[in-house]
Amino acid sequence: QQKVQQSPESLIVPEGGMASLNCTSSDRNVDYFWWYRQHSGKSPKMLMSIFSNGEKEEGRFTVHLNKASLHTSLHIRDSQPSDSALYLCAASGNNYAQGLTFGLGTRVSVFP
Amino acid sequence: GGIITQTPKFLIGQEGQKLTLKCQQNFNHDTMYWYRQDSGKGLRLIYYSITENDLQKGDLSEGYDASREKKSSFSLTVTSAQKNEMAVFLCASSIEGWGLGGSEQFFGPGTRLTVL
Numbered sequence: 618q619q620k621v622q623q624s625p626e627s628l629i630v631p632e633g634g635m636a637s638l639n640c641t642s643s644d645r646n647v648d649y650f651w652w653y654r655q656h657s658g659k660s661p662k663m664l665m666s667i668f669s670n671g672e673k674e675e676g677r678f679t680v681h682l683n684k685a686s687l688h689t690s691l692h693i694r695d696s697q698p699s700d701s702a703l704y705l706c707a708a709s710g711n712n713y714a715q716g717l718t719f720g721l722g723t724r725v726s727v728f729p
Numbered sequence: 730g731g732i733i734t735q736t737p738k739f740l741i742g743q744e745g746q747k748l749t750l751k752c753q754q755n756f757n758h759d760t761m762y763w764y765r766q767d768s769g770k771g772l773r774l775i776y777y778s779i780t781e782n783d784l785q786k787g788d789l790s791e792g793y794d795a796s797r798e799k800k801s802s803f804s805l806t807v808t809s810a811q812k813n814e815m816a817v818f819l820c821a822s823s824i825e826g827w828g829l830g831g832s833e834q835f836f837g838p839g840t841r842l843t844v845l
Binding site: 619621623651657659660661662663666703705707716717718719720721722724 | 762764769770771772773774777787819833834836837838839
């Protein structure tokens, strides 16, 4: 079973609309959550990270974290066609350099 | 800033062949990683290395070997390529330290493997 579960698998959003992506870890040792974005044919790049309960906003992107439920969500407002990509949620614990555990991703398609 | 380079960009192998992928980084990062990505899905950790000559197995290490002879380079070997296997292998690096648990990982462009 996947330790990091993402939903939905895919999302179609009209330009200017809101995209909401979810991610939950089943590993209680997780302390850090990351959102990476991967455009088609490219390598993943970190979009946002969140380590504490609450909300963090950067431009059109907002992430929420509930550490008790190990759930994080990413919201993209005013979605643009350039936001079309695979969004990967990743989690890590508080150990030395253990790598990230990635979910399978949510594929977002923004249509004009 | 820095950059991660991976060679080759495309790798075509035969079933049973031993294949080596290379990764170089000039970030001066301590930790390097190899991930496998199938069909545009999530990444699975194969091996990572926290310093020169160190190797740690990830969830997907069976069928692979790795080597970290220098701080700046990390190689991955597919010990026996499986027929019809297709995947992208991504190398990454990061600064790490005790208690940090997580710091941003920077990814290379990937090596796309096809086994005939």
